[in-house]
Amino acid sequence: MTDTSFPDFDTMTPADFEKYLPDFFANGDGHVSTDPRLQTFLKNNPDCAALVRDLEAIADQARSLFEPSDPGDAVWSGIQNKLKHQLPDDDDLAVPQTV
Amino acid sequence: MDVQGLQQMTQNTPAPGVYKRNPPIAGEAEAIEAAKNGDAEAFSRLYALHKRRVYTLCLRMLGNVSEAEDMTQEAFLHLFRKIGSFRGESAFSTWLHRLTVNLVLMHLRKKGLNLVSLEETINPSEDDAPKRDFGSRDLQLTGSVDRVALERAVASLPPGYRMVFVLHDVEGFEHNEIATMLECSTGNSKSQLHKARLKLRELLRQPEQSAQPASLKEVAV
Numbered sequence: 129m130t131d132t133s134f135p136d137f138d139t140m141t142p143a144d145f146e147k148y149l150p151d152f153f154a155n156g157d158g159h160v161s162t163d164p165r166l167q168t169f170l171k172n173n174p175d176c177a178a179l180v181r182d183l184e185a186i187a188d189q190a191r192s193l194f195e196p197s198d199p200g201d202a203v204w205s206g207i208q209n210k211l212k213h214q215l216p217d218d219d220d221l222a223v224p225q226t227v
Numbered sequence: 228m229d230v231q232g233l234q235q236m237t238q239n240t241p242a243p244g245v246y247k248r249n250p251p252i253a254g255e256a257e258a259i260e261a262a263k264n265g266d267a268e269a270f271s272r273l274y275a276l277h278k279r280r281v282y283t284l285c286l287r288m289l290g291n292v293s294e295a296e297d298m299t300q301e302a303f304l305h306l307f308r309k310i311g312s313f314r315g316e317s318a319f320s321t322w323l324h325r326l327t328v329n330l331v332l333m334h335l336r337k338k339g340l341n342l343v344s345l346e347e348t349i350n351p352s353e354d355d356a357p358k359r360d361f362g363s364r365d366l367q368l369t370g371s372v373d374r375v376a377l378e379r380a381v382a383s384l385p386p387g388y389r390m391v392f393v394l395h396d397v398e399g400f401e402h403n404e405i406a407t408m409l410e411c412s413t414g415n416s417k418s419q420l421h422k423a424r425l426k427l428r429e430l431l432r433q434p435e436q437s438a439q440p441a442s443l444k445e446v447a448v
Contacts, residue, residue, distance in 0.1 A: 150421035154402060183424045186431070189372040190396035193381065199282040199299045204274065206300045211307060 137165045145169065145176050159184055252276055252320070259319055263311050270310075274303055277320060281327050287393045288331045290382035298334055302327045328394070332408060335386060372431060380430040388423035395420050 134151070135144045152160045160166060160180045170177040255276060261269030281302050285295035305326060313322055381389060390409065394400045395416070400408070402416040409416065 150417045153421065154417045179428075182428045183421075185372045186377065186424050186427050187396050189374060189377050190381075190392070192374055193287065193378055193397050196279045196283045197286070198279055199296050203278070203282070203296050203300050207274070207303050207307075210300070210304055 137169060140169055142173055142176055145173070149180075153183070153187075158187060255319055259310065259313065259315075262307075263313075270307060273306070273310075277323055278303075280320065281323065284324065284327050284398070285331060287381075287397055288328070288390060289335075290384075290389060294334075298327070298331055301334075302330050305330060324398075328398075328408065332390075335390070376431060377427065380427050383430060384423060384426060388419060388426055391416055391419040392423040392427070396424075 134148055149160070152163065152166070156163055161170065161177070161184060170180065254272070258269040258272040258276070262273055278299065282295060282299045285298040285302070286292065289295050289298065302323070306323060309326075313319060381392060384392065391405060394405045394408070395402065402413045402420075405416045406413045411419075
């Protein structure tokens, strides 16, 4: 993490923390709560710590979002129809019939 | 972004995270080569192998079943036309993933996101912006998030927020890659992601009904 543009971690205010939070998330491994430099600040500012926990929980859960699902059968039918009627330059390409 | 831009982006080096999640599939290489030569059954095979991944990606990015199905169709039609340009420099699924992302972005721009610069358009209105609110510890999410509730909240995000959140937190793209795709700055991507997460937190802390838009019945998969 590059510290040059960050405020002093010991004297940082909640407003400073809010300002730099996107960079704290982006520059580390995505887990601000385990950054050793922020432990004292988070301990002294429980609302900020709660915010970090919530945002980390959201980011962690995001990876499991949207279980894969199949498109409707109409999608394949639509592909077949469009290949038949809208690809005049590709007359030599056979239109697939089955999935 | 024009078609040439789309083609260039599909040939870029893939995101490392995406590549790791896209190992080669048995029989895929043969199907690709056959499809390049116009083998219809091979194209059917590629559709069967990749329809779920492409559709799910479209659904994540668009938050709407009907649009996601339309874009899935467009992605495979585009694939049918352009498969000859796939040179195997990345995994086929990575190439198709990138092609799909860029088609969806083009689609969204056609819908209106291209009217002004993306730096502005991915910033939602004041009403949609997250409230600046650290506090209310009694309302915190207690460190766990229900997946279904989060899916619904993501689907109800303003399009700009949803796009950056899905690309970064769900699909695993880096900020510099997102900045390239969305034609915005890396700082803007970081900022939008943060605002998206704040908005999600706000939505998840609201009673379920107020967080659920009318169109969400369609997205509950």
